Amino acid sequence: MMAKTKTDMREAVMTAAKATVQSHGYNALSFRELAKEVGIKSASVHYHFPTKGDLGAALARRYTEEGAAYLAELLATSNDASWCMDRYAAIFRAALANDNRMCLCGIMSAELDDLPAEVRTEVDRFAQMNVGWLTQILSRARPSTGEQDLQECAMAIFAAIEGAQLVARGCRDIGIYDRTIRAYRTTGLIP
Amino acid sequence: MMAKTKTDMREAVMTAAKATVQSHGYNALSFRELAKEVGIKSASVHYHFPTKGDLGAALARRYTEEGAAYLAELLATSNDASWCMDRYAAIFRAALANDNRMCLCGIMSAELDDLPAEVRTEVDRFAQMNVGWLTQILSRARPSTGEQDLQECAMAIFAAIEGAQLVARGCRDIGIYDRTIRAYRTTGLIP
DNA sequence: CTATATCTGTCTATCGATAGATAGATTGCG
DNA sequence: CGCAATCTATCTATCGATAGACAGATATAG
Numbered sequence: 202m203m204a205k206t207k208t209d210m211r212e213a214v215m216t217a218a219k220a221t222v223q224s225h226g227y228n229a230l231s232f233r234e235l236a237k238e239v240g241i242k243s244a245s246v247h248y249h250f251p252t253k254g255d256l257g258a259a260l261a262r263r264y265t266e267e268g269a270a271y272l273a274e275l276l277a278t279s280n281d282a283s284w285c286m287d288r289y290a291a292i293f294r295a296a297l298a299n300d301n302r303m304c305l306c307g308i309m310s311a312e313l314d315d316l317p318a319e320v321r322t323e324v325d326r327f328a329q330m331n332v333g334w335l336t337q338i339l340s341r342a343r344p345s346t347g348e349q350d351l352q353e354c355a356m357a358i359f360a361a362i363e364g365a366q367l368v369a370r371g372c373r374d375i376g377i378y379d380r381t382i383r384a385y386r387t388t389g390l391i392p
Numbered sequence: 393m394m395a396k397t398k399t400d401m402r403e404a405v406m407t408a409a410k411a412t413v414q415s416h417g418y419n420a421l422s423f424r425e426l427a428k429e430v431g432i433k434s435a436s437v438h439y440h441f442p443t444k445g446d447l448g449a450a451l452a453r454r455y456t457e458e459g460a461a462y463l464a465e466l467l468a469t470s471n472d473a474s475w476c477m478d479r480y481a482a483i484f485r486a487a488l489a490n491d492n493r494m495c496l497c498g499i500m501s502a503e504l505d506d507l508p509a510e511v512r513t514e515v516d517r518f519a520q521m522n523v524g525w526l527t528q529i530l531s532r533a534r535p536s537t538g539e540q541d542l543q544e545c546a547m548a549i550f551a552a553i554e555g556a557q558l559v560a561r562g563c564r565d566i567g568i569y570d571r572t573i574r575a576y577r578t579t580g581l582i583p
Numbered sequence: 584c585t586a587t588a589t590c591t592g593t594c595t596a597t598c599g600a601t602a603g604a605t606a607g608a609t610t611g612c613g
Numbered sequence: 614c615g616c617a618a619t620c621t622a623t624c625t626a627t628c629g630a631t632a633g634a635c636a637g638a639t640a641t642a643g
């Protein structure tokens with residue numbers, strides 16, 4: 202019983218692992234459980250990802266890359282900062298709607314002290330990527346604002362949305378996320 | 393080698409456990425490690441807290457109670473909403489300043505799916521307590537606003553601050569927390 | 584074309600460490 | 614004595630990781 206290609210099984214492992222981390226965190230990721238889900242043995246998972254850190258780093262890296270690709274698409278699709286922000290907030294909402302999951306890097310941030318160095322690096326990159334994109338959006342909405350202020354505000358938006366997701370998840374109530382985002386809008390934090 | 397009273401050792405265990413959870417989360421809490429830290433055996437920890445869930449729930453309950461007591465004191469000390477919010481933000485900052493720790497219930501929210509029911513209950517209560525206090529503060533700052541809007545805004549502030557803590561922790565940079573709170577202020581999210 | 588060698592992906596079996604939890608003995612205070 | 618608190622010893626379950634074997638695909642040399 203062999204997978205068609207190495208890549209196929211590697212993909213399957215990553216998909217299963219991503220779902221687990223978003224639900225239960227990096228620490229809860231188990232080679233045995235993962236193997237069972239994709240139909241191989243845990244030793245074979247080690248073949249694709251020698252250590253757990255390798256797997257975690259690969260997950261976070263891909264998560265950032267896919268997010269960046271989608272955000273770039275948004276940026277190219279519309280010049281409307283408000284519309285882009287709607288779509289942005291919808292990404293984090295989708296994780297909650299999908300079985301109360303969290304942002305992969307958000308949940309990893311909470312486990313920071315237990316992460317191998319290579320995973321931390323990728324978590325950092327995710328935040329940077331998000332802040333970078335948000336800064337671009339803000340520069341459209343508030344063209345006369347200085348770069349410094351834009352970046353601070355971008356960071357604030359990123360943090361606020363991660364927090365909305367965290368708290369809504371904790372309360373198992375996606376309505377909290379929606380109302381919180383609305384409040385961010387009302388106060389002017391989000392364009 | 394016996395502790396003076398049952399309460400003494402119970403306190404010592406809770407203090408050590410609190411620090412561990414704030415740094416590494418509920419899942420990383422280990423009876424053996426905890427016992428080693430306070431100088432007893434793991435079986436003795438089970439004497440004070442029969443199950444891990446009991447310990448976790450006790451931790452979260454006390455965390456909420458202590459927080460509520462401090463916040464009530466703030467509320468009684470000053471009528472200045474802005475000053476109260478400064479102190480409030482300082483609480484979450486202190487956790488970061490203390491070895492990059494997190495809000496106990498914030499980090500537990502990220503681990504939600506792995507928490508025993510009795511722990512979840514306490515995590516919920518913490519959020520409710522915070523939103524309740526923030527609503528009171530907001531009603532001082534914006535007396536003409538409806539209760540509904542006040543509560544939504546209070547929830548938004550709570551979520552935003554938890555998020556600022558999460559992200560700043562992820563980046564191991566307390567400056568991010570400070571700048572983010574400042575941005576919240578500038579935009580008017582926080583009084 | 585065939586025989587040999589290497590590579591790929593998976594397997595079985597096992598290691599040492601650690602987890603939460605429990606039973607039953609022991610210690611020491613009032 | 615009797616009870617409160619801690620101990621020793623152990624159980625079962627799970628963890629990440631490794632060693633070694635093997636089947637099938639592929640590449641290479643004669």
